Amino acid sequence: MSLPMLKPVVDRTELKRHLREKRRSLIVAACMAALVIMAGVQYLSTREPGAGVRTLKSPSHAPEAVKAAPSPIPPPSAGEGEGGGERRQRVAKAPTPVSPQARAYLRRIRDLAKNSLAQVEAMLVAVDRSERRTGEVADTLDHGLRQLQTWQRQFAALTPPQAFQSQHDEVGRLLMELKRVAHVIRSVDSIAPSHPVRHRLTVVHDRLAQVLNTVEGI
Numbered sequence: 001m002s003l004p005m006l007k008p009v010v011d012r013t014e015l016k017r018h019l020r021e022k023r024r025s026l027i028v029a030a031c032m033a034a035l036v037i038m039a040g041v042q043y044l045s046t047r048e049p050g051a052g053v054r055t056l057k058s059p060s061h062a063p064e065a066v067k068a069a070p071s072p073i074p075p076p077s078a079g080e081g082e083g084g085g086e087r088r089q090r091v092a093k094a095p096t097p098v099s100p101q102a103r104a105y106l107r108r109i110r111d112l113a114k115n116s117l118a119q120v121e122a123m124l125v126a127v128d129r130s131e132r133r134t135g136e137v138a139d140t141l142d143h144g145l146r147q148l149q150t151w152q153r154q155f156a157a158l159t160p161p162q163a164f165q166s167q168h169d170e171v172g173r174l175l176m177e178l179k180r181v182a183h184v185i186r187s188v189d190s191i192a193p194s195h196p197v198r199h200r201l202t203v204v205h206d207r208l209a210q211v212l213n214t215v216e217g218i
Helices: 014-044 086-091 099-130 135-156 161-188 196-217
Strands: none
Touching: 099 135, 099 161, 099 196, 135 161, 161 196
16 A cells, blocks of 8 residues: 655745845845946046057057157248358358459468578578588578578568458568578577577477468468
């Protein structure tokens, strides 16, 4: 004889508790979702417009605002057309033209100074080469003095351009010093290596070179 099947007895208290737990879980999940949504809205509201994900662009498509601004070109002054500034620079760099008269003066003063210096040096060499003063040496020295006097007269006849006046006067003083050195060489029988006349000649030589270089550079 089989026993009749009985329906399970459901505890209504346990069922209600289970339903309450499920509702509580749903409410907690809904609250968490709302918090996440609010946090996302607040984060997006604090960012600058257009601060989303940006794609890289090639340098050729860079915005004009970030390109280096070209340096401004000053406008030409009044009365100066195109190329006027370039012409002005060329004029400023061009050397000062020298007149034909000034060129002739420069050539003449250079020749007189070099010839006078070479003549006195030749007189000193003639004295150094001879052990005693002979007639031939005396003739060489006398000829040198006459040449110096001739060149000094030619120098005195020159009229320097105004721009070369101070250099002209300096060359004149140096030529006079050369003449005094030549007289010393003519008057002594021998000149020792330590003789002051050798130092005086060296000083005149160096100073003449400086003055002539200055004149040529004007």
